[in-house]
Amino acid sequence: MTTLAASSEADDILSASRSGRGRIVAGVPADVEVIVVGGGPGGSATAALLAEMGHEVLILDKARFPRHKACSEYINPGGVAVLERLGAMAEIDALGPHRMAAMRVFAPGGRSFLADYDGVEAGRTALGLSRYRLDHLLLRRAAAAGATVVEGAHVRGLLIEGGVVRGVEVTIDGTRQTIRARLVVGADGRHSVVTRALGIDASPSVLEQTGLVAHYRGVTGLDRFGEMHVGRGGYGGLAPLEDGLTNVAFVSPARRVAARDGGTLAYFEAGIASLPRMAGRLAGATMEGTVRGIGPMAHRATRVAGDGYLLVGDAASFLDPFTGEGIYAALRAAELAAPVASAALRRGEVTVRSLVPYGAARRRVFTAKGAVCWIVQGFIHQPPLMDYVTRRLDERAALGRQLASVLGNIGPAAPALSPLFLARLLRP
Template sequence: MNARRDDVVIVGGGPAGSATALLLAREGVAVRIVERARFPRRKVCGEYLNAGAVEALDRLGVLGAVRERSAPLRGVRLVPDGAPEVTLPFRRAALACARAVLDAIVLDAAVRAGAVLERGRVEEIVVDEGQCVGVVVRGDEGSHERLARYVVGADGVGSVIARTVSLTKPQRRTARYAVGGHYAGFAGLDGHVEMYVGGGAYFAINPLGPDRANVMVVVPKDRLAQWSADVDAGIHGAAAELGRGIRSFEGVERIGPRVSVGPLAHEVLGAQQAGALLVGDAAGFLDPFTGQGVFLALTSAERAAAALLAALRDAASERSAFDDYARWRASDLAWRRRLSKAIGLLIDVPALAERAAVRLARFPDAGAALLDALSGIVPPQRAFRPAVLGRLIA
C-alpha cells in the first residue's frame, strides 16, 4: 500500500464533511475528502434550509451561489390528524434547495480552497498505538492507505467511522423509513412547507418551484414492507390518506429517481474518540420531521473545524478541544432530540394535536418562538419555557 500523510482526512463529502474541509483548507490545513459517490447525487432529504442553515452558509461564503438556485420559503403548514390546519410563518429567511445543488456548491468551494477530493470507499481505519491515524480507501486502482493526524467521520447514518471506533450506540426504538423524490404538477404551492401527519407517519411537500416539489413519505418499517410489490402505489396511497383530500398525487408525476433511506435512527456514545471526530448525521441523527439536518451538519462542521485547528496548532490542546466539541454536540443534540419528541407527541396524538392547534391560533408568539428554536435562531432549550411549549399543552 502507498501511504500519503495529510493533516486531516474527512470521510464523506456532504454538507458536514465539505464545510469542515472548506474551513480547514482556508486556514492552510492539508485536508483530503474521501467520497464514494459521484456528484451530482440525489439523496433522501427534506431539502429545507432553515434560518440557521442559511446564516451558516453565509458565514461559509457560499450563500449567494446557493440562493441563486433555491426557492424562498415563507413558513410551515401543519395538518395533523383530527386537528385544524396550522400555518406558522418564518421570521427569518429560509430556502428550499435540492441536495444535489447544495452538496456540489459546498464541495466545490472546499476544493477551490485547497482540499483534495478523492473518489473511493473507506473500508477500515488505520490504528497506531490506539490512535486513529488514517483510513484504507478502495478506489478504481485498488486499496491504499490515507494517513493523517486526524480523521473526521462525515459519512452519515450508519457511519463507518463511528462503527469502527466503537461509538455506535445500539438502537432501542423502532425506526421509520423515508421514501420520496422530486415531483412536478402540484397546484397551489405557495412557499410553505406542507406537513401532513398522523398514525406515526407523515407526508411532506417542500416547494422547489411553482409546481415542482421535494416529496417525502415517512412510515414505520412494517408499513413500508407492505409496499414491496409496488412502492409508488404505496407512496400515493399514504399521501392520499395523510393528505385528507387536501393533497394527493393526482395529476402529479415523479421527475428523476425515487430515493429511499432507513432506518431513520443513528445514535452514538460520543462525537470523538482516539483521534477521530464525528460531524453531521454521523455524530447523531434526528428524525427529519423538524428539518434541522442541514443546519446541524453545518454548525457541527464549524465547531469541529475549530477543535481540529486548535489541536493542529497545539498538540497539547487536542484533548480539551475534542472533549469540548463532543460535550457541545451531545448537549445540543440531546435538547434537540427532546424538542423533536415533544413536537412529535403533540402532533401525532389527535387530542393533543387539536389542543395545540387551538393554542397556536390563540398564542401565535408561542408558535413563532418554537420555530425560532427549531431554526437555530435561539438555543433549543428555550422552547421548553412555560411561554412556549407550556402554552401549547396547558
C-alpha cells in the first residue's frame, strides 16, 4: 500500500497525486539513497558526513540560502568542538566569528555568575556567528562533500508504504513531485513536517516560550563575554557576532507574546527595557534588519528513528535557548546518526532495528544534559531561587566551573545531577 501522509495538507497531496498533477522537476532525481529534509546545521552536517562515507545524498530545503534564522547565534564550546571535528573551523574563522571565553549570567536581583569556559579548560571558547553565514557555509560544505542541494524545495509530506518511509512529497518551483529514498533524515527543525506526518510530534505544553531576536550595531561592554539577563517576565541574551554586530534576544511566555497590544517590535523593545542592565548595553546602539521570532519553541518527537527514517536536530528535540546548546545538539546528532545510518544502508536494511544504536547513542549523550536544562528552567522561572543559586555559583568557584563545563558541553552533564552537587548548590 502506498500512502502520502502529511499533517494538514494530506488531502491536498493525495488529490494532487491521484489527479496526476505530481510530475518530475527537471534536474532533480526521482530516486536517491538518502533524502535529508532541511539544510540547517543538523541536516547539512548529516548530509556531509554521509556523502563523505560514499552515500548518495539529496538535501531539500524550502529556503534559499543564505537565509536568516531566528536564533541567538551563539555556538557553545561543545558545538565548536564538533565543528573542529567536521573540519569546518578554518572556513568559519575566515568569517570572523566573535570568540567568547565566558558567558555572564545575571539574576533578576542583579547578582551575576560567570560561566567561564576558559577557566574550565584553557583556550575553550564559544563563538558568535550569524546563522546567515554559518548555515550557508555548512550547506556549501555538504555540497562540496558530494551532496546534491535543492533550495526552494518545500517538503509537504512523506511517502509511506506498508508503514515504511520510502520518500517524500515535495513542491519545487510550484510543481509537486515524489522522490523515493532508502532513508529519509528529518532535519527540518522545530516545525518538522516529517514528525507531524509520522504522528510522532509530542511538544511539551508546560514550557511554551517565544524567542524574539534582532541584530544591533554599537552594543557596548561585552568584549570577550556574552551575557544572559534573567528578569521577572522573561530573559534576554547578548551575543557578539562578526562585523561588529550583536545578537539581542528576548524570551518570554508565548501566551504573553500572542496577547500583546502593539506590534512585535514594541513588545521586543519593552522586553529589553524590562531588563535594565541589558538595556544599558544597548544605549546608543541601533537595530539592523527586523525582529525575528519563533514560538512556542519547545519540541520533542516520541521516536528518533523508525523504518526508513531518522531525526536530527530540533526535529528530534529542542527545549529552550537559555542553556545555548541547540546548534551543538544538531551537529552532535549528525555525528551520532551518520555512522549508524551508513551501516544500515550498506546492509540494505534501514529498519527501526538497525537504527536502534542511534537512539541509544542519543540517550548516552543527551539525556543527562536534558535533565540539567529542565532544572535550569526551574531556576529561571523562580526569581528568588535564581537569585539564590546565582549567588552560590558566584561565591563557590568550583561549583561555577563545574556548571560552566556542563552548560558549555565541555564535560559530561551527569555530575551536575549528583545529589552532592545539588546539595552544595542549594545548601544555605
